[in-house]
Amino acid sequence: MSRREGSLEDPQADSSISPLPHLEAKIHQTHSLARLLTKYAEQLLQEYVQHQGDPFGLPGFSPPRLPVAGLSAPAPGHAGLPAAERLQLDAGALSALPPLLDVVRRHQAELNPRALRLLRRLEDAARQARALGAAVEAVLAALGAETRGPRPEPAVAAAAAATDAGVFPAKVLGLRVCGLYREWVSRTEGDLGQLVPGGPA
Amino acid sequence: MLTLKIWIVQALFIFFTTESVGELLDPCGYIKPESPIVQLGSNFTAVCVLKEKCMDYFHVNANYIFWKTNHVTIPKEQYTIINKTASSVTFTDISLLNIQLTCNIRTFGQIDQNVYGIRIISGLPPEKPTNLSCIVNEGKKMMCQWDPGRETYLETNFTLKSEWATEKFADCKTKRDTPTSCTVDYSPVYFVNIEVWVEAENALGKVTSDHINFDPVDKVKPSPPHNLSVSNSEELSSILKLTWINSSIQGFIGLKYNIQYRTRDASTWSQIPPEDTASTRYSFTVQDLKPFTEYVFRIRCMKEDGKGFWSDWSEEASGITYEDNIASF
Numbered sequence: 001m002s003r004r005e006g007s008l009e010d011p012q013a014d015s016s017i018s019p020l021p022h023l024e025a026k027i028h029q030t031h032s033l034a035r036l037l038t039k040y041a042e043q044l045l046q047e048y049v050q051h052q053g054d055p056f057g058l059p060g061f062s063p064p065r066l067p068v069a070g071l072s073a074p075a076p077g078h079a080g081l082p083a084a085e086r087l088q089l090d091a092g093a094l095s096a097l098p099p100l101l102d103v104v105r106r107h108q109a110e111l112n113p114r115a116l117r118l119l120r121r122l123e124d125a126a127r128q129a130r131a132l133g134a135a136v137e138a139v140l141a142a143l144g145a146e147t148r149g150p151r152p153e154p155a156v157a158a159a160a161a162a163t164d165a166g167v168f169p170a171k172v173l174g175l176r177v178c179g180l181y182r183e184w185v186s187r188t189e190g191d192l193g194q195l196v197p198g199g200p201a
Numbered sequence: 202m203l204t205l206k207i208w209i210v211q212a213l214f215i216f217f218t219t220e221s222v223g224e225l226l227d228p229c230g231y232i233k234p235e236s237p238i239v240q241l242g243s244n245f246t247a248v249c250v251l252k253e254k255c256m257d258y259f260h261v262n263a264n265y266i267f268w269k270t271n272h273v274t275i276p277k278e279q280y281t282i283i284n285k286t287a288s289s290v291t292f293t294d295i296s297l298l299n300i301q302l303t304c305n306i307r308t309f310g311q312i313d314q315n316v317y318g319i320r321i322i323s324g325l326p327p328e329k330p331t332n333l334s335c336i337v338n339e340g341k342k343m344m345c346q347w348d349p350g351r352e353t354y355l356e357t358n359f360t361l362k363s364e365w366a367t368e369k370f371a372d373c374k375t376k377r378d379t380p381t382s383c384t385v386d387y388s389p390v391y392f393v394n395i396e397v398w399v400e401a402e403n404a405l406g407k408v409t410s411d412h413i414n415f416d417p418v419d420k421v422k423p424s425p426p427h428n429l430s431v432s433n434s435e436e437l438s439s440i441l442k443l444t445w446i447n448s449s450i451q452g453f454i455g456l457k458y459n460i461q462y463r464t465r466d467a468s469t470w471s472q473i474p475p476e477d478t479a480s481t482r483y484s485f486t487v488q489d490l491k492p493f494t495e496y497v498f499r500i501r502c503m504k505e506d507g508k509g510f511w512s513d514w515s516e517e518a519s520g521i522t523y524e525d526n527i528a529s530f
Contacts, residue, residue: 029416033392036453124388127368131393134367 023142027195030135034189037128041182044121048178051108051115052171063172071096071180074187083195084145087136090188091147094133097181101126104174111167125181136188139195229255230286230316232304238322238355238404239295248289249304249316256286259308263288266316269303295323298354324355326406330399333410336510337389337417339424339450345373346382347399347410357403361385364396391418391453422510423456424448426500431520438492438523444484445500445515455505456481465495465519480505492525 055061065073071093078086105122112118137147230251239245249266256262266288268275281289288304300321306314328350335345345361361373361383373383395417399410426445434440447456458478461470478485490496497519503511 029392029394032418032453033390036391039452124390128390128393130367131365131390134365135393138366 023139024197026135026142027139027192030132030139031189031192031196033128033132033135034185034192037125037132037185038182038189040121040125040128041178041185044118044125045178045182047115047118047121048108048174051112051118052175056171056175063175065176065179068100068173068176068180069096071100073180073183078187079190083191084140084143086191087140087143087188088146090184090191091133091136091140093180093184094129094136094188097129097133097177097184098126100177101129101181104177107170107174111170129181129185132185132188136192139192228252228317229259229306229314230304232302232317232319235319236322237319238324240405241296241298241323241325241354242294244291244293245295245321246289246291247302247304247319247321248283248287250287251306251316253286255316259306259314261306261308262286265306265308267305267307269305271301295321298323322355322404324403324405325351325353327353327357327401327403327408329408330359330401330410333397333399333413335397335413335415335417335420337421339421339448339512342384342387343389343417343420344382344384345397345399349381349401353403353405355403355405357401359383360400360402362398362400365393389417391421392416418454419504419508420510421450421454421504423450423502423504423512425512425515426458426502427515429498429500429515429518431496431498431518433520433523435523438525439490440486440488441490441496441498441520441522442484442486443498443500443518447481447483447502448512451481456502457505457507458482458485458500458502459511460485460487460498460500461514462487462496462498464491465497470499490522492522495519495521 049057074089074093078089081089101122105119105126108115108122109119140147230249233248233250237245237247247268249263249268251261251263251266262285263282266280267277268280268288268290275290279290279292281291283289290302300323301318302321303318304316306316308314330347330349333345333347335343337343347359349357349359357380359375359380361375363370363373363385370385370387373385375381375383393416394414396412396414398412401408401410426447429443429445432442432444434442443460450456457475457480459475460473460478462473463470473485473487487496487498497517499514499517501512501514503509
């Protein structure tokens, strides 16, 4: 389907939704942003692992993939949800990630103060997650769907306090957060890709 | 000896004079305003106020005040005696950029004394900056430039402001040697619209440019394609195949190209029809060339939809078409 023809059809979407050309452009732009951030998130994760030392980065190392401050990875059934609901979950996760990334950056500023590029990537990731989250919410609003508000701060404080217990927990938290960031921006890219004209159904 | 005597007399005069009025550097009065900056073409009034001590010692009042600008006495018609201690002077339609203004008194009928001096700086408020535009050189930070408007004759600061819908970025303050452009301090993020504007401010006013709102991906000047290489074909003596490597930006935007070529001794370039190179590619076969001839090629690229800027030209690369097999018989 050409970008100028018809409407964006998602078989799982509300049939009353009729995107305008401006909405198409916004979806396309946000999808491009998600794709770009997925690439950046991969780079961030690799760089993070490189700076933590052993056992991080060793082939057999796999810490428990527990929720962080109530934020889990995308559920296995996520792809089967209606488009609006998927995007709402994406927006919620993207609004929860920046404070967690800030906590990780503060920890890394103490643990790896000379890892300037890592610190900058973490700072950029928080900013970019906020921008992507806002863009997804704008798409949701244009689609006439409800948006999800930001998560409460106390969850982040709990995450920060829990890692005061030591260096290793702090490093594991950072690994988990960077991993969640990658998973959610990649998930967002996929969900938006289904709304882009000519994208997968 | 005479010089020494003159010096001693002057020193004693200063000593006794200042001893009479108190501290060594206590002036006889003051001028308000102290350090004015006024708009060219406007009117300006300064007031000189004499101190009581000075008036008593020298037996003077405001009527004894005369004003000078740059050592030239101002006509009395421009003075106004406000009261016993104060005299004002008014200038209309100021046109000089830098005026030294002094308040003086004639003491004892013949000795002119300086009471106080100020410098009047004049200039203009800034005009609204115009033609604001931005460019993102691939791999570098965004740089914006603008037309500053008229000369103000004053120190005028320009600040580039930028923000997303979700947050504001730090102000970009221009440097003295480049007052009409600024390179922001943060890395560009493509696919997020940014709003940018310029504030101009000096002592006489502050003004803001129009805001522009754009996606930085539409302002990119890509790095040129590199590793351009040329290979010939034994089967076809009229073709040469070009290959190159695109810069990393091709990972998230489509590119279009200009490919130009000439024979080694030619001075002008021919260009492949742009419609033939209108989307991302890594090679191109140039046809209809002369056999056994050396050609030079260059290539540049930009965003596929035409938004942004052309890259610089690549390094040139050359190749020689194969001999014409028919002619060699």
